[in-house]
Amino acid sequence: MQKLNFSKYSFRFKSSENNIQIFDEIRKKFVVLQPEEWVRQNVVQFLIHEKKYPKQYINVEKLLKVNGLNKRYDALVYHPDGSINIVVECKAPSVKINQATFDQIARYNLTLKADLLMVTNGLRHYFCRLDYKNERYIFLNELPPNN
Template identity: 65%
Template sequence: MQTLNFNNYSFRLKNSENKVYIFDAIRKKFLALTPEEWVRQHTIQYLIQELNYPISLINVEKIVKINGMNKRYDIVVFQPNGQIAIIVECKAPEVTINQQTFDQIARYNFVLQAHYLMVTNGLNHYFCQMDFKNEQYTFLQSLPVYKPLK
């Protein structure tokens, strides 16, 4: 798999029937190793190892209803009180991140109301903080490190 713009993380891989699988620590199962899954697994490790988010607060690939249609988000990080702190949209490295990508995560966030957004293709990462009052977002250098609510 392609080298991504993340630190080096250790992954459990296995081969079966000429396919490579990667273990997902959140879903606790092996998944087919696609380019997008490679990005998703690196992002999960980034959230856990670099930003200290507990595994128990991370949710991966769940369905959310958007305008009556079932959509699937990549990663959501919850706060301990159940509110959504972060939504992450992962794309394969060959997918260019553009306005359409930001529109997709904005539609998800209209329903989910996360405070922070991350969009990544593994090579380029974009981080935003939401300002719901003024209906806009501000780009950041990175996501905040996890701090439990007091």
């Protein structure tokens, strides 16, 4: 898989039915290794090892209803009280991050109401804090660590 703009992490792989699979420690199962999945797995390790978010507060690839449509978010980080701290949108490295990507995560966040957003294709990462009072994004240089 392509080298991403993350630290080097250790992963478990296996080959099954002509597919390479990677072990997702959040879902506790092997999943097919596609470019977007490679980014998602690196994001999970980044959240755990670099930003010190506990695994039990991270959720990956779950169904979400947005305007009556079924969507899937890539990753969430919860606060201990169950409210949502971070929504993460992952794209494959070949996908450029653009306004449509931010529009997608903003639509998801209408339902989720997170404090922070992270958008990444593994090569470029964008972080922002939501200012709900003034209805704007505040872009950050990096994702705040768990405190």
